Amino acid sequence: MKRLLLPAVISALMIGEVHAASFTVSDIRVNGLQRISSGSVFAALPLDVGHNVDDKVLVETTRALFKTGYFQDIQLGRDGDVLVITVLERPSISSLDIEGNKAIKKEDLLKGLKQSGLAEGEIFQRATLEGVRNELQRQYVAQGRYSASIETEVVEQPRNRVAIKVKINEGSVASIQHINIVGNNVFSNEDLIDLFELKTKNWMSFIKNDDKYAREKLSGDLERLRSYYLDRGYINMDIISTQVSITPDKKNVYITVNIDEGERYRIRDIKLTGDLKVPEDEVRGLILTQPGQVFSRKVMTTTNDLITRRLGNEGYTFAHVNAIPEPHAEDNTVSLTYVVDPGKRAYVNRINFRGNTKTEDEVLRREMRQMEGGWASTYLIDQSKTRLERLGYFKNITVETPAVPGADDQVDVNFEVEEQPSGSITASIGFAQNAGMILGGAISQSNFLGTGNQVSMGLTRSEYQSSYNFSFLNPYWTDDGVSLGYNMFYRETNYDKLNYDVSSYSIDSYGAGVNLGYPISETSRLNFGASVQKDTLKTGKYTVEEIYDFMEKEGKSFTNYKVSAGWSQSTLNRGLMPTRGHSQSLSAEVSVPMSDLKFYRLDYFGQVFKPLSENYALRFHTELGYGDGYGSTNKMPFYEHYYAGGFGSVRGFKDSTLGPRSTAFRGRNGMNQDPDQDPLPFGGNVLIQGGVELIVPTPFVKDQQSLRTVVFWDVGNVFDTNCSKAQKDRGEVGCNIRANNLASSVGVGLTWVTALGPLSFSLGMPVKKPKNSETQVFQFSLGQTF
Incomplete structure (x- = not known):
């Protein structure tokens, strides 16, 4: 029974x-x-x-x-x-449906529900469903969506199953109507509220959404408020309470912060204790706090970091520096004691690289300044990371120094890299009635096949023109960083294949060169080069007086041997789209006396990046050039002239249209063929250009490493110190080197690093437009960055 x-x-x-x-x-x-x-x-x-x-x-x-x-x-x-x-x-869940969600993705909701035990096929427990509903409600409240509501429905089905429906009404994020700080006497409400990321509604709110309340943002704002006081001597400052009031319709929020400022403290004395490991005077030289100064937690923690890094440079990677403040309420002073615990000196066991699917390990390893087996130097590890960033091959680089298991004095150095495009590819195909099929292509790669070598080649082929070029550079021809490069090119134009002339002149050229680079420091190197070039001038329909005069004096075929020397320096933090540091180069090139034409040129380029904050930076840049003839060649050959306008120069003006213009045209019979035709840009022997850029975050884009937005102001022009009488009589601005003869423009630009190379766009508006210059508001370029 x-x-x-x-x-x-x-x-x-x-x-x-x-x-x-x-x-x-x-x-x-x-x-x-x-x-x-x-x-x-x-x-x-x-x-x-x-x-x-x-x-x-x-x-x-x-x-x-x-x-x-x-x-x-x-x-x-x-x-x-x-x-x-x-x-x-218990019944099983046959289906789970969510509707009404926008602020939180459905995939994220389903993933969270599954982790809580609510998913198709799982056992249904009503307590779990209620807990999840409360958690979702809490998440929406944390986003400031106080009017959000979540309803759940459990529909019983045959075979002991249930279908769950989650209906979400997200509501709207409550806007901040007022922020009030109570208890502040030293600093004004305006100064303190300016510290907050949360703002009351303003004209930028529709872009920044900074008037939308969020609990996490308020916590961050309160920490910034506390730090503001601690950095100005108010070590007893206390946030007594915070009230967040919501209007009955749950659409508006009022925030009130009650604080007690306390008294302002100054530093009474400073002590240094512990095992320093480095000379005490060096450590004391790193202490930024001094007796009599107003106490600042930021300065104190910065001093901790400086001493820690100094010890890290000597291999004490696990060093710990702790500043202990001892307040004296009787006179509102603080005694500071810096306690130094160096720990054991750490040595590098292995240096590992991850993420370099294309670039060979050897290319990364040769940039290392930290060596395996040596003590782990913070400075050398940072230098190694910086050198990798300057290559321009990687979008992101992170470095970690984990301790080796089982050893208390060894670390591994792990570099994690994220590769990015390091070259550009262009191709073109076209057809002209009188030129036939036109084919062209070019490839430029600064990390050819992952070897770190730089290769560039291009060709253009049509019935009337052929152009070929090739260059190669091995930046580590020797193990100590001596570079070796060479280039060769060939360009020929045959107007006899056409039934009309198309230009003022053309040049058939071919030549080759070699260059050698030698490092003289971590950031500087010397460069030397030699080349030979054969040029043959050909006149066109619109050949101008200056060209005929040059050919009558010098001839039309020249063989020139050139030598060059230069110095370059770079402390930029990245090779592509840097944000801090500077770079500059100075070079001189001269044709040797055995050349048919004797001339020289001097060039300087410099740029400086100044960070303004985490997301903003200023870039100042300038480029100067001067060339002239010597000996029997009394001036620089016209086809070696500088030109200005366009990308890399003064944006907002057409490429190469700034500077002196030629005289009127003269036909082959010596008569003017088209007296109404405007003179052509002719360039000059002096180049002056520069400008300033404000680098700003690209709106609505998360990956700021591949996109750069700038607001620019460009100035510059080309001048000729050997202007003809006719040019001077016409009042050419390029014949007088004056500040008021410089062209200028303002605008915005965008650079996007793509698989085909950097794509750059700009919108420029001329501010100062010299006589006869040609403007172009929208411009774009492939393979060039700002």
């Missing part, structure tokens, strides 16, 4: 008394299972066949089965010596 033992179990659970007779279990039978296997039940039972069962064991059995979460009802019975367990399984 079967006896129900559940009443005994319930009584034991409630009052802990024994009412059922004990017995020895000869068998266990489970009834009511549908989806749950009997094995899962037996695995959860705290008893087995042969065990003696009493009320206490039955209570433990019931608890163990309920603990699995599989069942919503459990009954224990006895059939002779057989323990009978009758269960009612």
Whole structure:
């Protein structure tokens, strides 16, 4: 006869008394299972066949089965010596539907629900659903969506299943109507509220959304407020309370912060204790706090960092410096004690690289200034990271120095890199009625096949023109960084293939060169080069007087041998789109006396990046050039002239249209062919250009490493110190080197690093437009960055 033992179990659970007779279990039978296997039940039972069962064991059995979460009802019975367990399984979730969510993605919601145990196929527990609903409500409140509501519906289905529907009404983010700080006497409300990321509604709110309340942002603002006081000597400043009031319609928020400023403290004295490991005078030279100064937590922690880094440069990677302030309330002063614990000197076990799927390990390893086996120097590790960034091959670089397991004096140095495009590719195909098919292409790669070598090649081929060029540079021709490069080119134009002339002149050229670079410091190097070039001039329909005069004096075919020397320096933090540091180069090139034309040129380029904040920086840049002839060549050849206008010069003006213009055209028969034709840009032997850029975050873009937005002001022009009388008579601005003859423009620019190379766009508006200059508001370029 079967006896129900559940009443005994319930009584034991409630009052802990024994009412059922004990017995020895000869068998266990489970009834009511549908989806749950009997094995899962037996695995959860705290008893087995042969065990003696009493009320206490039955209570433990019931608890163990309920603990699995599989069942919503459990009954224990006895059939002779057989323990009978009758269960009612919890329903399973057949479907889970969410609607109404926008601020939180559906994928993220489903992932969170699954982690909480709510997903298709899982066992349904109403308590879990209610907990998830409350958590979702809390998340929306944290976003400032106080009017958000979440409703859940459980629909029972056949075969002990349920469908769950979650309906979300996100509402709107509550706007901040007023922020008030109470208790401040030293600093004004305006100064303190300016520290807050949260703002009351303003004209920029629709872009920044800074008037939308969020609990996390308020916590950050309160920490900034506290730091502001601590950095100005108010070490006892306290935020007494914070009230966030919500209007009845839950759309507006009022924030009140109550503070106690306390008294202002100054530094009484400074002590230095501990095992310094480096000369004490060096450490004291790093202490920024001085007696008599107003106490500043920021200055104190910066001093900690400076001393820690100094010890890290000597291999004490695990050094710890702790500044202990001891306030004296009687005179509002603070005694500072810097306690130095250097720890053990750490040595580098291994240097590892990850993420360089294209670039060879050797290319990265040769930039290392920290060596394996040497002590771990913070300075050398930072230098190694900076040198990798200057290569321009990587978008992001992170470095970690984890301790080696089982060793207390060894670390590994792990560099994690994220590669980015390091070259550009262009291709063109076209057709002209008189020139036939025109094919062209060019590739420039600063990390060719991951070797770190720089390769550039290009070709253009049509019925009337052929152009080929190739250059190669090995930056590590020797292990100590001596570079070797060479280039060669060929360009030919044949106007006889055309039935009309198209230009003022053309040049058939071919030549080759070699250059050698030698490092003289971590950031500077010397460069030397030599080249030979053969040029042949050809006149066109619109050949101008200056060209005919030059050809009558010098001829039309020249072989020139050039030598060059230069110096360059770079402390930029990145090779592509840097944000701090500077770079500059100075070079001189001269044709040697055995050349047909004797001339020289001097060039300087410099740029400085000044960070203004984490997301903003200023860039100042300038480029200067001067060239002239010597000996029998009394001036610089016209086809070696400088030109200005366009990208890399003064944006907002057409490429190469600034500076002196030629005289009127003269045909091959010596007569003017088109007297109404405007003179052409002719360039000059003096280049002056520069400008300033404000680097700003690109709106609505998360990856700021691949995009750069700038607001620019460009100035510059080209001048000629050997202007002809006709040019001077026309009042050419390029014939007089004066500040008021410089062209200028303002505008915005965008650079995007793509797989084909950097794409640059600009919108420029001329501010100062010299005579005869040509403007161009929108410009773009492939392969050039700002």
